[in-house]
Amino acid sequence: MQDGDQRFVDSIVGAxxxxxxxxxxxxxxxxxxxxGREAEYVLDCVETGWVSSVGAYVDRIEEMLAxxxxxxxxxxLASGTAALHVxxxxxxxxxxxxxxxPTLTFVATANSIRHxxxxxxxxxxxxxxxxxxxxxxxxxxxxTCERRGDALFNRATGARVRALVTTHVFGHPGELDALxxxxxxxxxVFVEDAAESIxxxxxxxxxxxxxxVATLSFNGNKVVTTGGxxxxxxNDAALGARAKHLSTTARVxxxxxxxxxxxxxxNYRMPNLNAALGCAQLERLDDMLERKxxxxxxxxxxxxxxxxxxxxxxxxxxxSNFWLNAIVLDPDRAHLTGAVLEALNAADLMxxxxxxxxxxxxxxxxxxxADVAQAEDMARRVxxxxxxxALADPT
Ligand SMILES: *Cc1c(COP(=O)(O)O)cnc(C)c1O
Numbered sequence: 001m002q003d004g005d006q007r008f009v010d011s012i013v014g015a016x017x018x019x020x021x022x023x024x025x026x027x028x029x030x031x032x033x034x035x036g037r038e039a040e041y042v043l044d045c046v047e048t049g050w051v052s053s054v055g056a057y058v059d060r061i062e063e064m065l066a067x068x069x070x071x072x073x074x075x076x077l078a079s080g081t082a083a084l085h086v087x088x089x090x091x092x093x094x095x096x097x098x099x100x101x102p103t104l105t106f107v108a109t110a111n112s113i114r115h116x117x118x119x120x121x122x123x124x125x126x127x128x129x130x131x132x133x134x135x136x137x138x139x140x141x142x143x144t145c146e147r148r149g150d151a152l153f154n155r156a157t158g159a160r161v162r163a164l165v166t167t168h169v170f171g172h173p174g175e176l177d178a179l180x181x182x183x184x185x186x187x188x189v190f191v192e193d194a195a196e197s198i199x200x201x202x203x204x205x206x207x208x209x210x211x212x213v214a215t216l217s218f219n220g221n222k223v224v225t226t227g228g229x230x231x232x233x234x235n236d237a238a239l240g241a242r243a244k245h246l247s248t249t250a251r252v253x254x255x256x257x258x259x260x261x262x263x264x265x266x267n268y269r270m271p272n273l274n275a276a277l278g279c280a281q282l283e284r285l286d287d288m289l290e291r292k293x294x295x296x297x298x299x300x301x302x303x304x305x306x307x308x309x310x311x312x313x314x315x316x317x318x319x320s321n322f323w324l325n326a327i328v329l330d331p332d333r334a335h336l337t338g339a340v341l342e343a344l345n346a347a348d349l350m351x352x353x354x355x356x357x358x359x360x361x362x363x364x365x366x367x368x369x370a371d372v373a374q375a376e377d378m379a380r381r382v383x384x385x386x387x388x389x390a391l392a393d394p395t
Contacts, residue, residue: 008308009339015302016349016385021395029350031388032225036284041276055272057279064282065231069206073240075232076270077247080195080217083230084112087213090243091189093118097162102132103357104375105167109193110358122359122369131174132166134182140370150187163189168197168207171323180210198223199289199321208233218278223321226278229270289321291392296322308333329381340383354382
């Protein structure tokens, strides 16, 4: 490597070290943190026998989420992927439909579209926040789709384009207003994949109530974990009730203590044991957010003076949860992303590249897509750095 390149790579390792302070051993990307009543609530499940698919903690986590988000209904589910699947079904996605989906997202977003029998139609990212690029999307829809009545159709495939899913990448809202307006204008159902953004607010309102339906993930690497789990949020009570019904085997009251079901449902409910963990985690969400924001502030400072790289920051309207802190290498340093990842991991500072764009994965290469050049470019230049809330604790 040339001297200048080596100096650049060293400067990045130095900045991450400066942000984190002196540390011993390996620093993971995002660790769960159990400092509240987690053990107490989980033990309560074990001692009372309420460990499975019904129980007080399931009701409680749903109430806590509905209140926190200010929505009519929250439904606790087995995973973020299950939440997305149910969200698409209750949003009216039908087999054969296309669903507009960012190519820069975690694979669950695209998988869930397939689970619903639909086809992901991949769209480009904007380079400021990594969210869906609304201007590029509008231009793409103008060129490739046509309106018939209330519905939008892909001219090339003939399929109905039913919905737009947006991902709040690393906790940031992206161009949320523009995307929602575009969805409304074009007759698309707007779905928020808010898996990464619990706690983020835009103009003071939590991300997750801007769409007809939104989904959360409580996987172990997310800000709030239930071990594994997710939730669906909606302001439409009927839609929420339908999500609950579908995700709990579509069971209906039956005579003589029997079982009756009125459609093909899913066993997607969150067990009480997991909900117990989640209730204790949610009680401490604000504390975790505060420390995650403090950590992001340290990264911001450490990277502010550096050439050739920027910290992926929030804008003025946003208070981000900074789920995963990210740095973006300048285009002329893109060839050094591998060396930066190598150097950070060699220094026991866990670092990861951005996802491989969805349209490059073997099961999705044949799916329709827009020009995704910006997403491909960003996928080569973004690096995630350690982001656990505990990293902001005094050492
Ligand atoms: C974590 C995540 C999900 C859901 O993941 P699960 O592991 O199924 O809970 C969905 N979308 C995005 C963008 C995610 O980051």
